Amino acid sequence: MQITLIAIGKTDSVDLEQLISIYEKRLQHYIKFQFQIIPDIKNSKNLSETQQKDKEGELILAQLQPSDALILLDEKGKQYTSVEFSQFLQKKMNSGIKNLVLAIGGPYGFSEAVYERANGKISLSKMTFSHQMVRLFLVEQLYRGFTILRNEPYHHE
Secondary structure (H helix, E strand, O other), rough: EEEEEEEOOOOOHHHHHHHHHHHHEEEEEEEOOEEEEOOOOOHHOOOOOHHHHHHHHHHHHHHHOOOOEEEEEEEEEEOOHHHHHHHHHHHHOOOOOOOEEEEEEEEEEOOHHHHHHEEEOOOOOOOOOOOOHHHHHHHHHHHHHHHHOOOOOOOOO
16 A cells, blocks of 8 residues: 655645654555645635635546545544554455545635545644644554554554
8 A cells, every 4th residue: 555645735844844854754654645735826815715725626636546535633633542543554455445645625625526526534632733744643643553463662652
């Protein structure tokens, strides 16, 4: 299985980019991982929230193959402990999925079309985080999940 993380917009913090890069490299030891950045929508100030979500949604959907499993990072999604998340990853690997796509939406979330295409939703917390921080948290949790599956000492219970 491969994991693809899709996010809208670049990270404007060099420090965050460096931390994300550390976990991306660590993840490569466990699974094929790819990070796709979809550029911010140009002239978004002239668009309504719905129009912006629709345009971002079209760009997200254009990245997907029919066989991809799409999981959205959404505040209304299912919350997991780190151990439960590792079990979620194991189930996805066991199911024969070729590409698990995790998507972080733009500032207003996802379009209806993306919600309709999605195979599930995950929430990292009931708190609100910046889209840039979510990238780091998710990549770290993916790494943590694989260390849990391998019984490596990174995670402590």
